[in-house]
Amino acid sequence: MKKKIIILSMCLILGISGLGYYFLSYVPYRSAVTKFEDIVKDLQEKNKEVENQIAEAEKVIDSGEEPLDSKKLEELKKAIEDSQNLLRKVPEMEKSTAKIEEQIEELSKPVDYSETIKNLSDKQTLYQNSILQLKQITNPSNTFVEERLKEISSITGVQSVTENNDPNNKLNKQGGYTASVYFVDNQVTHSVEGSDIVQKGNDAGGNVEVYRTKDEAEKRNTYISAFDGTALNPGSHYVYGTVLIRTSHYLTGTQQKELTEKIYNKLIELK
Incomplete structure (x- = not known):
């Protein structure tokens, strides 16, 4: 009897301990x-x-x-x-x-x-x-350039060169431009001769020349810069991507800068 009581007591203690562990720890x-x-x-x-x-x-x-x-x-x-x-x-x-x-x-x-x-x-x-x-601005088409130039308020006319009327005879030739778009700008008040915009040339407003590579555009820009400050003043000329943006020497320095920026911003404008 005593042995049973001891066993039951131990079972009770173990049960209580197990419950304590379960609820207090586990x-x-x-x-x-x-x-x-x-x-x-x-x-x-x-x-x-x-x-x-x-x-x-x-x-x-x-x-x-x-x-x-x-x-x-x-x-x-x-x-x-x-x-x-x-x-x-x-x-x-x-x-x-x-x-x-x-x-x-x-x-x-x-x-x-x-x-x-x-x-x-x-x-x-x-x-x-x-x-x-x-x-x-990496080798864009002449159509793209024309469309963007037409969106500038001071530009009143644009014309792309063809292989038949290209004044520089460089269109589509090795190292030459893939597109050349001349434009008339109403800020130029000086009379410029020519039967159309291409014949009036850069003097009437400016020109955007497009090349296959940036190196070709830079090479052309270096060539043009040789005439800066001479009687053959080419006006302003800056390369962006593979595009050479030129403006008339009849424009003031401020007008050249502002027009170049407007053209550049139009060419890179995302729509």
């Missing part, structure tokens, strides 16, 4: 683990949004296409780096309940990546737009 531990896993899952989902945006931006960079403004590429790379540094890291779960609860408290702090994602998206768009802008 249940809190499992609860902490579950909560930790839920919070980590939520954080991983939020991180994934940023990681997807980073991956998309990196894919665009990896294409290797050149932007008009190289700063746009550096700004996008910086945005990617900043985004990676801002991501809240997912830690390894601790062993003890108390330590897990500390992790839960830290991970429960609000996290908002909306500005990070927006910044990445904006920088990517600016970079991609810059790529498109460079393409627009």
Whole structure:
């Protein structure tokens, strides 16, 4: 009888101990683990949004296409780096309940990546737009140049050269331009002779010459610059992409600069 009482007492003690462990240790531990896993899952989902945006931006960079403004590429790379540094890291779960609860408290702090994602998206768009802008001034067609010149209020007429009326005899020849569009600008008040715009030439307003490569455009620009300050004053001349923008020597320096900028901005305008 005494032996049975002892056995029952031991069973009771073990049962109470087991219940104590279950409710005081195991249940809190499992609860902490579950909560930790839920919070980590939520954080991983939020991180994934940023990681997807980073991956998309990196894919665009990896294409290797050149932007008009190289700063746009550096700004996008910086945005990617900043985004990676801002991501809240997912830690390894601790062993003890108390330590897990500390992790839960830290991970429960609000996290908002909306500005990070927006910044990445904006920088990517600016970079991609810059790529498109460079393409627009890389060997554009005469039709494209004509259309953009016509949108400038002071330009009252445009005409592309053909192989039959090309005053320089360079159209479509090796090292020559692929398009040459002359234009008349109403800021030129000096009388200029010629039966049409091509014959009036650069003096009546200006000219946009298009080359296959930037080197060819620069070579032509160097040739023209040899006449600067001479009786054969060629007016202003600047290379952008593979395009050479020229304006009449009858315009003032300020007018030349402003007209060149207007033409350049029209050529790179995205629509």
